[in-house]
Structure formats: structure tokens, C-alpha cells
Amino acid sequence: MEVIDKWVAEFLIRRQHNPRVSPTNLLSALRFGDSPDCFNLKVSSVLRDLSDSLIRGSVDEGTLDLLEILEKLRPVITESHKSAYCWTAAECTARFMWPLSASEGLFTDALERIWRERIGGLKESGSGLVGDELLRWETDLEKAVEDPEVYQRIRESNVRYTAISFLTQLLKEQWEVLGSSSLESAAQRMFLKRKAGDNLDGDPSAAANESTRRLESDNIDNAKDKVNERYASEEERTVDGQEEEHEESLDKGDEMAATELKDYLLEIQRGVDPSSTRQVQEPNDAVDHSVDVTPQPSTSRVNRTRASRQNHIESPQQDNASEKGSSSQGTWSGRVRPRLSTPVPLNVSPLRAISAARRPKKFWTPEEVEALREGVKEYGKSWKAIKNANPAVFAERTEVDLKDKWRNLVR
Template sequence: MEVMDKWVAEFFLRRQQNPRVYASPLLSALQPVDSDDCPKLKVTAVLRDISNSLIRGTVDEGMLDLLEILEKLLLEEHSVIMGSLKSAYCWTAVECTLRFMWPVTASDGFFGDALERIWRTRVGTLKERESDLVTRELLKWESDLNKAFEKPEIYQKIRETNIRYNAISHLNQLLKEQWALLGCSSLESVAQKRFLKRKDSPYASRRRGNDFGRAGNTIDNVNEELGIGERERGNGSNREIADDVDKVNQQEQEHEPSLNKGDMLVARELKDFLLEIQRLIDPSTRQDQEHDNAMDQSVDVTPQPDGANRTEAEDSEGTSSSRRVRPHLPTPEPLNVSPLKKGRLDRPRPRRPMKFWTPEEVAALREGVKEYGKSWKDIKNSNPVVLADRSEVDLKDKWRNLFGRQ
């Protein structure tokens, strides 16, 4: 059942809706069973933790811990440390420091402590082990922040920049890339392997033993657990799997009588997922399900995820069952979390210091409009030096001040 544990854990860690799963407790609960033979699952857990932290809008030193853990895990797997991880680490570190820069002068608050803790100690150990996280960017920030402790102008300048936005953007980018890199879940890939195997030799009945390697053994075991081992007759296997899931649900009910809506949702989702996998493993049972269980309660109980999916299945069933190649499986997409869009969770972003337009800048803008029209992006690109301090929106606003909105 260790395999099942792993798969269920993976399923929960990957689902992106209603993510109230806390990865570390979940994994530590399973820890005695699977010691350290599943690095992929650990990466999944860390990604889930990072996601959760982002959803809560927390970019703190706990996030730095998570990023460091992620780096170690990737190293163990001999994966490449992507640029996004480096950037995310750098900007998160700066943001963590910036949190302590709210006093007007550097010596007032805990800025010094933060420098010591984050940059001397933490980054120091990174340097010692020659981590890839130590980038030029990071070193530049280190020296800048150290200078800021001495020079009030630099302190002010850094204090007023919006680091948080950058940190969150890079963290989101990191999540996106890493979720994608993780690929499909192990349950899904096992199912796919098995499906391909069956496709290769359609007349072969059940496989046992070594020809499928260790994974083959485990999936067979699990199939037996689920009651889908005896599949030759096809009949009733879906009933059994559905009943099994129902049993699990009942057990959950017994232990936790106050199942809320979210948990019910999870249970149903899990059930759907298992049914999908079952169909994927052996498409022949699908027909049996449709025919034999037409009035079966398991069909009634089975929630219908979305109308389109359902009708598509019925269509293919009506014409030719072999047309259905691959059912839709919920391969998780990266969380589309955007805590920066609305409602800043902590202090509001400080307003960028106001700077009047120089005649040179105005001239550049005039030239630009003459050449490109109101394509502010092109205008900025055409003269990036003079207009370095002006965003595209700034250009638009200035033009409006010159001519529009009188």
C-alpha cells in the first residue's frame, strides 16, 4: 500500500483547486513508510508549500528555506538549477530584507539584524557550499544593501523600490516552470506505460512477474487491492472499484463525521480520477460499464465533471470505441495565483518619487510620437537612454498632459 499512499499524496499535492493541503505534515505522516526513494514527490511537496505561501501572500524567510530545499532536491536529482530559481531566490532574499527597512534611517529598526541574518549567515553558507543560487545579481544586491547601511541616500532609494512585485513574479515563474518540468503524475505515467504495453500485444491477457519490472508488480498489486485485477470477464470491475472508493469514503465519514463540502469535492474528484485511470488502463471495460451499469447506482453516484467531457465519451461510444485514445486527466497546471493584482496584503506600495520631465525627455517623446504615433512601447525602445526613467504608461500620461485632458 505504500504505492497507494504515494499516489494519493501526489494527487492531493498536485490538485490546484482549493489547496488546503499542507505538504510537510502530509509527507512526514508518510515518512516511516517511504524513506527517501521518491525525490519527485518531495519536489512536489515543496512546490505545494511555495504555492500555499504565495496564496497567503507571504514572502518571508520561510520562503527562502523552501527555495533552498528545492535547490538541494534538484541537485540530488542532478537536475539543472534553472534561472528562475536563482532569480526567485535573489528577489525573495531582497524582499525579506526590505521588510525591515520601514524606518526612515537604517540604524533605527532591525535592518542591521536582517543583514546579518539573511546576508551574512544564510547567503554565507550558500557561498561556502558554492551553491548555484549565488549569482552575480545576488552579490550585487548584497553589496548594495551593505552600502545602504552606511549611506542614507542608497537606503532611501532601495526603501522606495517595489521589490515585492519582482519577488512574486519570479516565484510565480519558478512555479510555472517547475510544475511543467514535473510532468505527469506517476500514477498517470504508470497507467500510460501499461496502456501502451497492452496496445502492443492486444491478445496478451494479464501480465505478471518480471516482464514488467518492479512497477508492473506494484501496479498489479494495487489493481488487486482495488478489485480490478480480474478483468478478463470485464463485468463488474467498475462496480467493484466504485464500491471500493465508496468504502473509503465511508471510512472517512466514520473518522471525520463532519465532512465539509471541500472534502466531499476531493473525494469525488479522487473517485473520478480513479475511474478515468481504470478506463485508460483497459478501455474494454468502458463499454461494459456503459452497457451493464446503465442503471447501476455507481453511475448515478458518479458525478459528471463537465458536460462536454461526458457527451464526448458517449459520442465515441456510439460510433467506435477504439476512437477514444486518451481521456482527459487532470494534469495540474501551475497555480494561477496573483496576489499582486488586488488588495496588497501588507503595506501599500510606496509611491515612486515624483520626477519632473526634462525638456530633453519631452523632445524625445515628441520625436517618438512623430515617428511611431501613440505606440509608447516603440517610442521608449527608440530612445531608451533618455527615456530610461519613464515607463510606457508615463509616456502616455505625459502626452496626455501636453495635449489631451485640457
Template sequence: MEPPIDEDITEWILEFILRATSDEALQKKLLYALSTSNSRFRSRLTKTMALRSIEYEIEDAFISERILECLEIVDEVDRLQGLSIMDSMKKAYCAVAVECTVKYLASSSNRDGKFLEAVKRIWRGRIGNLEKSKISNLLTEELIELREEIEKAVWDEGVCTTLLDRNTRNAALFSVRAYLEEAMPSMGPTILELGSKLMRTVGDEQLQHRVSEENIQEGGECVGDERAPAVKEKERTRSPEVRQALAALKASTLDLQTSVTDPLPEALRVAEVIALEMARKNGTGEVVDAEEGNTESGGAKEVGTAMPSSSHPNTSRQSLMERNSTARTYEWEDSIYDDDSTEGRSKCIRLSSPKKTVVSPLKKANVPKFVRKRKIKRWSLQEEEALRLGVEKYGVGSWKMILKSNPEAFDERTEVDLKDKWRNLTRYQR
């Protein structure tokens, strides 16, 4: 039974995949799997997951309340580690909270509907809990002032107009991007990258200790002894987390060396057996090699005995049918006409009989069924008004954003439907 993988090493690998690899599809699958699991992770991996989730949330220029949750997770991790909160993080939290509330004012003129629900959920619920805890660094004076302004918008029409005039969506996107550009580099390299650098440093240090006085020439200087104090000073300045990571890496390396067997000898034995079987099937092998060796040795003897005759003067042969004295014996015996001899049969190369190829019958082509057309749904006045408001806020061509911002108003509608409807509306207005 294989020993279980160490939890620390597992988290280091996951952190490396989420931060140091460029495969976005793999990162998204990994984020989904980790977010749906019930496992608890350490601070570095938790913060990495939260930052990557924020990055993929704003990938389509869409702001959601999931970003607020991720920012609160990062704030908790930094607070437990004793890290100070960034100003860009405070601004991003305020901007996202405002956008997640004001967007419902633009989609509906009824302030008692989704806008009021967002005020209760975000400002009275989420931000109210931050104020009660009195430990969160996200609670700033700017956030408190914005909460008072949002509360006034519930009953004051003028405040609603002021909020709608602001471009809260772009402000939130810019603030979140600015925070990510500052937060990602501040985490430093991953544990695996750091461990790799430390292992190279330890390797250089061991190489320096191997320098002995016998290898130093007279009048020379030992460079290794001069660099040793710098290496020792670097060891003293290492943080406890780095020392723990280095010790775990050394232990895991030793465990791998003791548990893993070298597959090369077994692979060579298998290859040797396969090569021998193939040689037997093809009619080659040691038997043929032995015959070739005997042939060469026999030929050498015969040539050796025939060599003296080459020193005598050449004499003309009496007849073409007369046997040549220098001819080899096996050339006459191994004749192609001697089919009855057993020795000739054993030396013949036998080819394997051809194998019949089974051809599968043709597969029947699957005739696709005709897809029925979608049922025609006429546009209502509420849908047309929501489309106009969406175009005013996001601009012509941003059909995907308009559809995502107000999915209930555009029920069973697609981006193509919005585009066609807007073209028809503008056509009749001309």
C-alpha cells in the same frame, strides 16, 4: 487484517492531489498535514510540496522567508537528480532575499533594529551557509553583489535611500511567478497520469499480439506486425523510473484483484432476503401468487365448460332472480356479506396499524449575550507615521498588506481601523 498500503503508491496519490486536482482547500490541508509530519518523502513529492507552498505564499501578494527555504529545498532535489538550475529560479531567490530585508527599512527608520536582524539572519546566516557549502547552485555573482550592497546599507544612508527607491516587492512577486510558470510544466505529468498512459499503451500492445494469421484475409496485410517494432522501440527508450512505476502499478493491480472480493453476489442475497420480508409484511408473496394462479386456472376451466353454451341460440330468461348458467361459482361464494367464513377472512387485505409520531418539544431559544465594545485605544505618533509609510509603499486601499507588513506597529489594530484612521488624517489635511 488488511495489508499496508505501499509507500510509493501513497506518494503517487499525494502528488496527484497536489498537482492534478483543482480543490485548493484540500491541497492546503494536505500541505499542512505533510509539513507537520516527521515522514521523509521522495524527491518528486518533496519538490511538488515546495512549489505548491511557494504558490500559496504569494497568493496574497506577500513575500516571506518561507519562499527562500522552499527554493533551497527545490535546489537540493534538482542537484541530487542531476538537473540544471533554472535562471528564473536564481533571479527569484535574489529578489526574495532583497525584499525580505528591505521591507524593514520602510517600516522603521532605525537601521539597528529589525533591518540589522534581517541582514544577520538572511545574508550572513542563510546565504553565508550556501557560500560555505560550495555546492548550491543558488549562489551566483548577482547574489554576492547584492549582499555587499545590503551590508553597506547598514552604515551608509545613501545606499538605504537607493534600496528604498526600488520596488523590491513587485520585483520579487514577478520573479517568483515567472519561476513557477516554468518549474511546474518542467516536471511533466504525475506518476499516476504517466502510469495510466503506459497501461493504455500496454493494452494496445496486447491487443495487437492477439491478431493471428487465421483472421487475416488472403492478400491482406497484418497491421499489428508493422506497429510492433515501434512499440518495442518505445519500451527500450523508457527511463528506469518509468519502468519501476509500471512494474509497481502491475503488481498493485494484481494484489487488488486477488484481495478484493466481488460484493455483488452478497448484495443480491441481502436484497433477496429484504424483498421477501417486505413482501410478507405487505401481504404479497408466493401465497398470493399461488392463489392468483389457481384462480386463473379455475377460471379457464369454467370458461372452457361454458364455451359450448355460447354456440346455442340465446333464450330469454324467465326471471331476473334466475341463476345464470355461465356464472362462475367463486363469484357467488366469495361474497362480501359472508363475513363468518374462514376462507373469506384469509383473503382479506390487512393494512398495518398507523404508528404514532413522537413530536419533540420546542427547544428554548438561546438569547445571545450582548458583546462588550472593544476598549478604545488612541493612536500614537509612531502608528500614524507607520501608516503613512505603508500607504506610500503599498497605496491607499491595501490595508491588509500594510497590516501584515508591520504587525508590531499596528498591535491590536484591524484593517477597518487603518482605513478609518487614514480617512481622518486626510480629512484634517484638506
């Protein structure tokens, strides 16, 4: 199971749209240790932390820490990694240039801390992050202490923009090199294996292996090509268009991966727990559930539509079973058709969960209504704020419930 834990953790960390994931907390909570098979998980975690920093618009010394950790994980340093580190270090120093002269404020402290201690340590250890560009910056910043003109020039330049551009570029490259997450790769392999098994009469496993090999090789080649192309345009210090392109490919990839992953997880669940294909439990039904040949009452057209929408996975079979059972009881000569069991909806985030049953109706208490009136007086129609202001009273109400109740009250 530990492998699955790692896969799921890696998958969650790499979901850029999930703001609740904190890689550091997640890894420490799961206690994966330092085993070598955690490599993808660790790299993903560092990249995700970097990505979150950029989303928050924060480029600070924590970013330098992350870039140094990334160097330890990926000893082959790319140009964008070096540049990102260099410009981030420059930005971390330049941000202390808010006074008009170097002697005021904390500029010299930052110079000491970042360049003499931190980067000095890197030089001693022979880090690949130390390059010509970094050394040039070091010289310029040291000069700035004595030379007001150099100080002023650096102070007025937009170091932050370039740092963010390189960090964005680095992230894009690193995600591409990392390829699909372990979980997505496994889902893709399962998907291709099944597809090959369905389509070919020959040796399905050979075909699946070939397809998988081709897919993986294509992914790696594409990533490498893209990285090389990017290196060719290393001097372009701009992020225009990159973000959009990245988002678009993420969305398409997410959609495909989510579908395949869902199939794969259903399959895992069937394999792990065959009893998981449980029957529907009716609250007042004390008799044997193993058979059910009673046709479902069809109260109205809309009810049927609703029911089939809520149970879209099982509805075709169930409808057929019900109809056949009712219409052919005679021909079955007393044999009863076992009712097909209903698969349990897999509530696996971030896949969309299958619609849950309707909540039981709960009438509003006078206390709740009063709290809602007071809340609207205080916060207006900010249902979330009203709920948060009265968590105990509205423990069993959603923001939408509050909105609906208010709509009823003002009618």
C-alpha cells in the same frame, strides 16, 4: 501498497485546486522516510508549499527555506531559481525598511540574519544559489546602512513584485520539468495500452510501449523546449499572462487525467478485490440476491429518468437485463439470468463521485427550527455561519437543508 500511497500522496499534493492538502503534514503523517524513490513526491511537496505561499501572497524567510530545500533536491541550479532566491532574500530584507533611516527599526537585524548568517552559510558551502546578482544585492544592502540615498532608493523600489515574478517563473518551469505525476503517468500508460490493444491486431504490448515511449518523450521534450524558451526571455521580469496560461493547461490536463485515472482506478479495484463488484443491498430483502428477473416497476417517466441518471453506469445493462428477463422467461426454459452486479462507486477524491442514494427524509424538530430562527436573526441568510454556530443542533443538516427549511418557514 506503499508505492500506491506515494503515488496518491504525490497526486493530491500536485492538485493545485485542493486547498486542504498540507504537503508537510501529509508527508510526516505518511512517514515515507528518505528512500530515493520519494524524489518526485518531495519535489512536488516543496513546489506545492511554494505555490501555496504565493497564493497567500506571502514571500518570507520560509520561502528562502523552501528554495534552499529545492536546491538540495535539484542540484543543477537554473537561472530562475537563482534569481528567485536573490530577489526573495532582498524582499525579506527590504520589508524591514519601513522606517525612514537604516538605524531605526529592524533593518540591520535582518541584514545580519539573512545576509551574513544565512547567505554567509551558503557561500561557505559553495551553494549554486550564490551568484553575481545576489552579491550585487549584498553590496547594495550593506551600503544602505551607511548611505541614506541608497537606503531610500531600495526602500522605494518594488522588490516584492520582482521576487514574485521570479518565483512564479521558477514554479512554472519546475512543474513542467517534473511532468505528469506518477499516478497520472500510470493512468496514461494503462489508457494507451488498452487503446493500442483495441486498435491493433499485431503485438499490442509493443504498440503500447511505443505509444508510451513516444508520449513520455514528447512530454519531456516539450518541457525542455519550454524551459529553454523561458531562459531566452529571462530578463523579462513580468508574470503577465503566465498565470492564465498555466491555469488553462492545468484545467485541460486535469480533465483528461481525471477521466483516465478514473478508468485506471476502476481497473485496479477489479484486480485487487474481485468481490468489490457487489450486489445492491435492498433493506428488507432477505431472499437470495443472486437472481432477479423481476421487471422494475415504472411508476412514471420522470422516476425512470431520475433512476437512470443516478445509476448511469449500470442502467443500460440493468434495464436490458430486466426487460429481457421479463419478456423471455418462457424461452429461457426455467433458466434464470443472473443479475449483473453493481460496481461500487469509487469515492476517490478528487474525481467526481458517482451520485449517492437520496438521504432518508428526516423531519425538523422544534429545537432545530428554533435554532434556525435564532440563527437567521443573528446571522441573516448565512446558512454556513448558522450551522457553524450550532454544530450540535445541526449535526445532521447541511447548509442547503437550513436554506430549504427557511424557505418553507417563510412561505
